[in-house]
Amino acid sequence: MFGKGENRMDERYSRQVLFPGIGKEGQDKISRKHVLMIGAGALGSGNAEVLTRAGIGRLTIVDRDYVEASNLQRQQLYTEEDVIEKLPKAAAAQKRLQAINSDVEVKAIIGDATPSMLEDLVKDVDVIIDATDNFETRMAINDVSQKYSIPWIYGACVGSYGMSFSIIPGKTPCLNCLLRTIPMQGLTCDTGGIISPAVQMVISHQSAEALKMLVEDWEAVRTSFVSFDLWRNQYTSLKMGKAKFAGCLSCGEERTYPYLDQENMTKTTVLCGRDTVQIRPSTQGELSLEKLAGQLSTLGYTVKGNPYLLSVEMGSERMVIFNDGRALIHGTKDLTHAKSIYQRILG
């Protein structure tokens, strides 16, 4: 956009080059690196903008949703026009990012970040940034990271609360060491609400970590698990020295990468002869339907239920959730769309 004049480009990154942690050498490294962004919602938008402005070489951004009005309050790359056009987030993000910095090679992938897609994508990636809205995809990212030895940066937020942790294979514990299993009914932005400052705080932690990794300043990478609550004024930094789990199936000696196995993933099936998709989560367990009904009513959805199931009207679709976590999404045959609706509510 500026023409490729050396001087203009030097000027473009001059303030970042002046920063001692980066310098000329760091900027050269940044300009040759490839970042994989999984998700283009709130965290994906913000992280992608920071790294695009910072002048990374390549950015690949994966997302399965399209832009909706409820995104605009916090998803900084999108506009009202994107909502009217129902643009896929990955495509709308690419358009905006290329307008910000035409020197970055931005690739948009519109689709579900499945384990096999992740394995295809990561081969020449330097850092993976987690900007997803569910633990299943995070566990798949975690396994891919371990298998191909690529660092990734966990980030998540809900309400005024957020957290981040940098995972470096061979050095830090991994997400599976910390969680051991996929949490049932994780709070999501669609059930617990979200304020933009919480998003921005997570983005700051994730993108700062990404810059350290891109300039290969591994000593500077944070080893603690950060969590904060901006409304209640809490901030904690957990030491993780005792968190590595020797028997971990993702990073231990007897590793099997369980979350790259389709058997352990959420199953989606179109029900024969009906405009309905059935979703079966990977972990079975008992949901608190009563609590979920309360949250969804507060958000303005029409909710009906009994002790066995909950029926939720969601625009043109209707979701029926059973207390073992299984759900039917009526009004669609699109598997990815149905899974997206499900994970927005149940995490």
Place this chain on the structure above:
Amino acid sequence: MNKVLFFAHLRDAVGEEFLKIDASGKTVAELKVELVRNYNLPKLDSVMTAVNEEFAQDDEVIQDGDEVAFIPPVSGG
């Protein structure tokens, strides 16, 4: 005595930022079971626990004076 802190929706469920209880001699897992029973909390299986600001496994034994914090991982993004 021990100070037990709660984050995010757990704090709302308990109604206090922290509780003062005697948990010394109990494991983290035992304390979790007790809290779920006494404070009508959701299951704490996948909630991370910190003892004195350090990540603790479920079998860690809590000592008198330790500060315990429960940090639920969230999935929004």
